[in-house]
Amino acid sequence: MRRARLNRPLPDGGRLPHALYRAEQVRRLDRLAIERFGVPGIELMNRAGAVAYRVLRARWPNARRLTILAGTGNNGGDGYVVARLARADGLDVRLLQLGEVDRVRGEAALSLAAYRDAGGIIEDCLGLPRETDLYVDALLGTGLERPVAGRWAGAITALNAQRAPVLALDIPSGLHADTGRVLGVAVRASATVSFIGLKPGLFVGAGAEYRGELHFSALDVPAQVYASEIPAAARIDWARESRLLAPRSRMAHKGDCGHVLVVGGAPGMSGAVRLAGESALRAGAGLVTIATHPRHADWLNLDRPELMVSAVAHPDDLEALIERADVIAIGPGLGRTDWGRGLWARVRTRPHPLVVDADALNLLAESPGPGPDWVLTPHPGEAARLLGVTTAEIESDRLAGAQRLQTRFGGVVVLKGAGSIVHGPAPRVPAVCSDGNPGMATAGAGDVLTGVIAALRAQGLEAEDAARAGVCLHAAAGDHAARAGERGLIATDIIASLRALSNGLTEVDP
Incomplete structure (x- = not known):
């Protein structure tokens, strides 16, 4: 089996910028390059x-x-330019036009004229040829705001039914540049070349599904142009965020590395709290205590004796444990019975840094309010309950959903999913993680993330840094584990990769 590269970059193999710009911002950058810096x-x-x-x-x-x-x-x-260059290179080129040629204006009209002057022929798009090696999608670009319809939708549907690969220019047609939402139908590209500024829609929503391999060029736009715009978001990955983990002092002891208290594990859900606890250890916490239901407390750490486990029958049983903890992670397997509700009510009032996940988020949704020093880690369904909307509304604009959550609840929000988003308070822009893979859609992966973020917080990182680094470490560990294949990847495979990655090692078997 072909093995994927550890902590693989986006598939173009090149270095992509970290700034993400909305479509309107890229249009302003384009105009500025033309009008102020004289680039035609x-x-x-x-x-x-x-x-x-x-x-x-x-x-x-x-x-x-x-x-x-x-x-x-x-x-x-842009497509006319590609067609002209391909003809000059001796390729057999067919250019199929959608929309009336008489409607082509501005620079596009100049490009069209240059193609015709070079002997190129334009055909009306009445159907797609069967005999072709490659398609180029130069249909709609980044300005699309309404669902694709009519002949345009028919052409995209036909294109997606072909076997030949597709190269999309700037963004796959039909994909919303800001949100990654599919506007009715969108091109499923084999690769995409994006220009001037990377768009958030290539990384959030359906972006990663539709873009294929991602390539980028700033088109030699003067660097001063970018000073005019604050990016809408930042692309983050483990290659960059790993710098937040400084080497340990030779004199370090376990107390210096933080004590994480993990609260959860109702009867029948002991696995979730165990996964969170073990991942906290593997991400570098010096001490981890699990506060869990008495029914399984005696045996929860039998094959992981490094975990300390305390039986908690009543919220009062938490008091001594809380006093010893530096960070509290609550929610994995917590449940919504009286037992879980009591523990949540007790922890919520404490001044400790919190990482809040799973049923603790659902209980927060029942009685919402801000918290000054917590990291919330909802998946889209939990985010919808927190905001009183539908999951589809969250997924239609994930960046906006993360912003609404942070505004309402304070602290730092991690909106999990394809292109997980970390949104903290201003002035930092939200961050979108470009690591990760579909194999991580598996039971317990979220519990692992909870433990990782809590461990990094306990080791001294500020909340937003811990969330950013934790999301990227978790995703990169998933990519490491996926070298053996995405299908069948389980949460403990992710845990097994945390240690090597958090120490900067890359050539360790998953």
């Missing part, structure tokens, strides 16, 4: 087409028959 718009279009063509030739060197689907806007203009 047609020059930017030619650069975009040239970059896309280089990616095309590098990614599919044996492709000889090329079909380009062009719209009437600037995205189509």
